[in-house]
Amino acid sequence: MSHSQSSRTALLWHIGVWALFALVIVVLPYIFTSSSSISMMSQMGVFIIFALSYNMLLGQAGMLSFGHAVYFGLGGFFTLHAIRAVNDEVWQFPLELMPLIGGAGGLAFGILFGSISTRRAGVTFAMITLGIGSMVESSANMFTDFFGGESGISGNRVTDVTLFGFSYGPSIQVYYLIGAWTVIAAVAMYLLTKTPLGRISNAVRDNPERAQFVGYNTTIARFIQFSLSGFFAGIAGGLFAIMFEIMTAPNVGLVQSGAVLLMTFIGGVGLFFGPIIGAVLVTYMHTALSGFSEGWILYFGLMFVFMVMYAPGGIAGVIYAHAAPWRAGLFRRLLPGYLLALIPALLAIAGLVAVVEMGYQLSLAYDPSSPIELFYMQINATSVVSWLVALLVLAAGIGGVLGAARVVRARWAEVNRSMQAPGAKT
Amino acid sequence: MLESIVFSVLNGLLYGMLLFMLASGLTLIFGMMGVLNFAHASFYMLGAYCAYTISSYTNFWVALILAPLFVGFLGALTERFGLRNVHKHGHVAELLLTFGLVYVIDELVVLIWGQIPVNYAIPPSLDFTLFTLFGTSFPAYRAFILFVAVAMFVAIYLLLVRTRVGMIIRAALSHPEMVGALGHDVPRIFTLVFAFGTGLAGLAGVMAGNYYITEPGMAFSMGPIVFVVVVFGGLGSLGGALAASLIIGLVTTFAVSLNYSVADLLAAVGLGLDGENIAGGLAHIDLSRIGQMLPYLMMVLILIFRPRGLMGARES
Numbered sequence: 001m002s003h004s005q006s007s008r009t010a011l012l013w014h015i016g017v018w019a020l021f022a023l024v025i026v027v028l029p030y031i032f033t034s035s036s037s038i039s040m041m042s043q044m045g046v047f048i049i050f051a052l053s054y055n056m057l058l059g060q061a062g063m064l065s066f067g068h069a070v071y072f073g074l075g076g077f078f079t080l081h082a083i084r085a086v087n088d089e090v091w092q093f094p095l096e097l098m099p100l101i102g103g104a105g106g107l108a109f110g111i112l113f114g115s116i117s118t119r120r121a122g123v124t125f126a127m128i129t130l131g132i133g134s135m136v137e138s139s140a141n142m143f144t145d146f147f148g149g150e151s152g153i154s155g156n157r158v159t160d161v162t163l164f165g166f167s168y169g170p171s172i173q174v175y176y177l178i179g180a181w182t183v184i185a186a187v188a189m190y191l192l193t194k195t196p197l198g199r200i201s202n203a204v205r206d207n208p209e210r211a212q213f214v215g216y217n218t219t220i221a222r223f224i225q226f227s228l229s230g231f232f233a234g235i236a237g238g239l240f241a242i243m244f245e246i247m248t249a250p251n252v253g254l255v256q257s258g259a260v261l262l263m264t265f266i267g268g269v270g271l272f273f274g275p276i277i278g279a280v281l282v283t284y285m286h287t288a289l290s291g292f293s294e295g296w297i298l299y300f301g302l303m304f305v306f307m308v309m310y311a312p313g314g315i316a317g318v319i320y321a322h323a324a325p326w327r328a329g330l331f332r333r334l335l336p337g338y339l340l341a342l343i344p345a346l347l348a349i350a351g352l353v354a355v356v357e358m359g360y361q362l363s364l365a366y367d368p369s370s371p372i373e374l375f376y377m378q379i380n381a382t383s384v385v386s387w388l389v390a391l392l393v394l395a396a397g398i399g400g401v402l403g404a405a406r407v408v409r410a411r412w413a414e415v416n417r418s419m420q421a422p423g424a425k426t
Numbered sequence: 427m428l429e430s431i432v433f434s435v436l437n438g439l440l441y442g443m444l445l446f447m448l449a450s451g452l453t454l455i456f457g458m459m460g461v462l463n464f465a466h467a468s469f470y471m472l473g474a475y476c477a478y479t480i481s482s483y484t485n486f487w488v489a490l491i492l493a494p495l496f497v498g499f500l501g502a503l504t505e506r507f508g509l510r511n512v513h514k515h516g517h518v519a520e521l522l523l524t525f526g527l528v529y530v531i532d533e534l535v536v537l538i539w540g541q542i543p544v545n546y547a548i549p550p551s552l553d554f555t556l557f558t559l560f561g562t563s564f565p566a567y568r569a570f571i572l573f574v575a576v577a578m579f580v581a582i583y584l585l586l587v588r589t590r591v592g593m594i595i596r597a598a599l600s601h602p603e604m605v606g607a608l609g610h611d612v613p614r615i616f617t618l619v620f621a622f623g624t625g626l627a628g629l630a631g632v633m634a635g636n637y638y639i640t641e642p643g644m645a646f647s648m649g650p651i652v653f654v655v656v657v658f659g660g661l662g663s664l665g666g667a668l669a670a671s672l673i674i675g676l677v678t679t680f681a682v683s684l685n686y687s688v689a690d691l692l693a694a695v696g697l698g699l700d701g702e703n704i705a706g707g708l709a710h711i712d713l714s715r716i717g718q719m720l721p722y723l724m725m726v727l728i729l730i731f732r733p734r735g736l737m738g739a740r741e742s
Contacts, residue, residue, distance in 0.1 A: 064518050066525075116730055123462050123517055127657050128729055134650040135722030141715050254650065258525070265522065298537065301529025308523045309511055356537065363540040 018187055025179040029172060036287075038171050039243075044283045045178040046239045049185045051264045051275035053232035058261070059269035060193060061225045062205030063118075064126045067133025068233055068260055073252030074109050074136070075102030075234025076241035077146060077153060083242070084155045094163045099181055099238035106234020107227055114226035119219055121208060133257050140249035152248030155241075168242070178239050185232055190272055192228065201225045262304055268314025277315050294360045302352075330415045337408035344400020350375060351394025358387065429560035434683045435676065440568050442675025443575035444634050448648065449655040449667040450582060451626035457662030458595055458619045460517055461509060464524035467649035468531035469624040473497045473631025474640045475539050478546035486549035494628040501624025505617045528645070536642050543641035571633050578626065579668060586664070595619060654725045660738020669736055674721045681717030 028041055050072055057063040079102040085091055093101070117128040140147035147153070158169045166173045192198050200221045203211040208218045241247050250256065259282070267278020282300070289296035311318055325331045354374060361381035362368045371378040379386050452466045463469075473493050480489040504527065512519040548567045555563040586592035598605045598615045606612045638644065655674055659666030728735060 062518070064521060116726060120729075120733065123460075123521060124657075124661070124733075126518075126521060127462070127653055128726070130650060130653055131657065131722050131725040131729075134654075135719055135726060138718040138722065141718060258529075261525070262529075295533065295537070297529055298533035301526055301533060305508070305523060305526035305530060308519060308526055309508065312512075312515055312519060359537040363537055 018183070018190075021186070022179075022183045025183065026176075029175060035171060038175050040283065040287050042171065042175045042178050042243050043287075044280050045175070045182040046236050046243065047260070047263060047279035047283050048182050048276050049239070050233055050236035050260050051267065051279040052186055052189050052272075053229045053236060054260045054264045055269055055272075055275045056189060056192070056201075056225055056229040056232070058264060059271075059274070060198060060205065061201040061222055063121070063222060063226065064123075064261075065129040065257070066126055066254065066261070067113075067129035067131075067136070067257050068229075069254075069256035070113065070133055070136045070252050071106035071110055071230035071233035072237040072240070072260070073247065073256065075099075075106040075237030076247045076251055077237075078102055078105030078234070079238035080153050080155045080241040080245075080247050081146075083157060083159060084153075086159045086161055087156055092161050094161050095157065095159050095168055095242070096163045096177060098242060099235045102238025102241065103231045103235040106237065107231035110227040110230020110234075114223050114230065118222040118226050121218070121222070130254070133252075133254055137249060137253040140252070147249050148247075152246055154246040157242050157245055174243055178243065181235065181239055185235055186276070189232060193272060197221065197224060262300060266304060266307060266314055268316025268318075268320075270313045271316040271320055274314050274316030281315070293357065294364055295356045298356060299353075324419060325415050328415075328419050330418055333415055333418075334408070334411050337404065337411040340407055341401055341404035344397045344404060346397070347393055348397025348401055351390050351392075351397050354379065354390035355387075355394060357381075358390065429562065430683055432559060433562060433564075434680050436564065436568070437683075438676035438679035439672065440571060440675070441679055442672040443572055444630060444637075445652060445655050445675055446668050446671035447575050447578060447630035447633065448627055448652045449659070449671055450579065450664060451623035451630075452652060453656045453659065453662055453664060453667045454582070454626070455620055455623035456656065457664075458598070459616050461520045461620070462517070462524070463620075463623065464521060464649075465504075465527040465531055466524075466624070466627050467645040467652055468528050468535075469497050469501060469627040470631040470634070470648060471535060471640075471642075471645035472500065472531060473628030474546060474635025474644065475535055475544065475631075476628070477632040477635055478539075478544050478640055481546070481549075486551075490629075490632055493632045494625045497628025497631070498621040498625025502617050502621035504624070505620035509620065510613060510617075528649070532642060532645055535645075539642075541642060543639045546636045546640040548636045567637065571637060574629070574633055578629070579664075582626075582664065651721055654721045658721075658725050658728055658735055660735030663735070663737040666735055666737030674724070677720055677724070678717050681720055 025045070029038055032038070032041065050068075053071075054065070054068050057065050057068070079098050082093060082098060082101040083095070086093055086095075113132050117125055117132060120128060141149075157174070158167055162168065168174055168177060200211065200216050203214075203216065204218045204221045211221075212218055237251070240251070263278040263282035264275045265278070266282060267276065268274025285300070286296065289299065293299075307314060313320065322331060322334070325334060357372055357374055358379065358381035361370075361372050365381075369380065369382045371380050373379075448466065448470055452463055455461055455463050455466075476493040476496050477486075477489040480492050508523055508527070509520055512523050548565075552567045552570050554566050556566040556569050557564050586596065594605065594610055595615060598610065598612050602612045605615075635644070651674070655670045656667060658674065659668070659670030
């Protein structure tokens with residue numbers, strides 16, 4: 001196969017994947033038609049952009065930021081002020097392009113704060129972003145005209161000025177607006193990874209000294225990457241403002257910054273599509289879990305700690321690790337170990353959920369002795385027996401997982417040997 | 427005016443020393459291990475809650491000893507079974523682990539002790555007025571906090587500089603392989619340092635929990651400001667942490683108690699400003715509203731003009 005031909009297949013393959021991504025976004029509302037799922041999928045789109053923009057820092061340039069919501073939130077505030085100005089007939093700007101206002105705001109503050117923070121790397125950079133995040137959040141008390149004080153800023157997204165003649169009143173129209181922007185922003189960020197800037201960012205992440213030695217200015221590379229990341233976060237914030245029609249000070253705050261870090265990392269920072277998985281999963285779990293459990297933050301925290309310790313590549317990393325055995329036709333050799341681990345893992349999760357839910361029942365419920373409905377059973381949190389059973393299930397599950405982990409590791413070692421053996425097809 | 431200044435100084439010192447009790451553990455852990463413990467304020471909260479539970483069965487003095495020990499033990503477990511495993515992935519992975527722990531610990535506190543504040547009270551033996559100045563009383567417990575904080579600073583300093591253990595710890599930081607080759611168990615030293623640092627946070631929690639309110643939000647309200655103190659003072663520097671704690675404690679207390687704005691100041695010297703234009707609007711913001719933001723602003727400024735902080739030895 002000649003070089004140009006192989007690069008053309010690669011190009012077609014890329015276009016195909018992105019077309020599929022767009023197609024999924026178009027088709028989804030026909031499958032999940034309820035208004036709550038439309039709203040959830042719109043949020044997913046917003047957080048896909050936000051998480052991808054965060055991964056421009058953490059995954060691609062190795063910059064751990066604790067203040068990325070600053071650019072997201074400020075972008076949202078700028079967008080909402082712009083929409084209010086259109087409604088007040090101060091100026092004319094189509095709603096479809098409003099996220100660009102947010103992007104411009106995010107970019108401006110990305111340049112401002114990036115010029116301070118990107119001079120340092122690693123842990124110091126992380127602390128500076130935390131300080132800037134706290135500073136912006138607490139400055140909301142001072143600039144009440146901009147942040148709207150306690151109640152925040154609200155607006156009406158239905159303006160007379162649009163490009164395509166939709167009113168954007170119905171949530172399905174907003175969904176498609178967000179979907180279109182998700183595709184545009186995701187493709188743009190993907191293409192950025194292919195530019196020299198994206199490559200230099202990778203180099204600065206992997207070996208800053210060597211990148212400097214070769215002649216690149218690591219500070220400037222970090223700075224440009226940081227500013228552009230602020231731009232895309234601002235676009236996400238703008239879409240968030242259009243969707244909810246309200247922005248409050250916590251949207252620029254540490255909790256929001258922590259949330260994007262959580263979803264990006266859980267999805268996987270090592271691969272471009274990782275944050276997309278994370279944004280979809282975390283948004284879904286947030287919506288699904290927060291409805292019936294007080295403990296969803298605890299579950300997220302435990303999941304995050306578990307992943308930092310055992311799967312630092314996130315979900316995408318786990319998937320990617322199986323690509324080589326799959327191609328070599330060795331995946332079925334890994335299966336028995338996984339199946340063996342599945343049952344104790346489910347047991348451990350069930351035991352953990354039971355312990356946590358009973359704990360919350362005891363500490364938060366109005367009447368702790370009222371039974372809780374869990375796994376199609378009625379459980380009484382005040383009885384010693386149910387605690388013993390739950391702890392026993394948890395312990396048995398953990399023991400089983402530890403045992404199965406040995407089998408899984410042995411199988412992996414075997415598969416790795418087979419793949420490295422001479423004559424193995426890879 | 428004089429009364430307000432005297433009491434602002436006293437309260438500022440007190441807040442500063444409480445900040446220092448937290449910041450000292452954080453900066454020690456960072457200085458020794460290079461690990462930034464994001465969950466430090468969560469250990470502080472655990473200290474307060476443990477002290478509440480222990481003192482409800484026994485008394486405050488038992489809690490003062492046991493709660494920091496217990497929190498230190500939890501810290502040791504965290505280091506041994508968490509941080510040590512991710513150490514090979516570098517400092518960012520360690521930071522991420524402690525970041526995840528913030529969520530876990532804060533929620534576990536809600537799980538165990540509930541959402542509403544617990545009734546962790548000042549011990550009766552310290553619940554009296556120490557002296558009265560200008561008609562305002564100064565409680566004895568505040569003086570006790572100051573005393574414990576100063577004793578803690580002296581103890582840490584002597585431990586690190588004057589004892590053999592401190593010498594080994596300092597050596598393990600700069601030359602871990604060499605210290606290991608001399609027969610010291612370096613990973614165990616790190617576990618002990620982490621336990622010691624989190625224990626100090628626990629002690630701060632015991633002292634501050636009944637002075638403020640013991641509630642699930644107390645870690646979140648203290649966390650970011652402690653980071654500011656540590657960066658401002660210089661990462662890893664104990665003296666810097668002390669100076670930064672006092673400066674930030676005094677500055678924020680004064681900003682809150684002095685209810686003036688820049689416009690008032692200008693008006694006092696004969697320059698009138700109206701609130702219509704942007705400059706006027708900014709000048710009319712009360713100092714008390716800037717107070718919350720001041721420490722963060724100070725941190726950003728020091729990072730621009732003196733990146734290693736007040737007394738930091740290294741840049742990062």
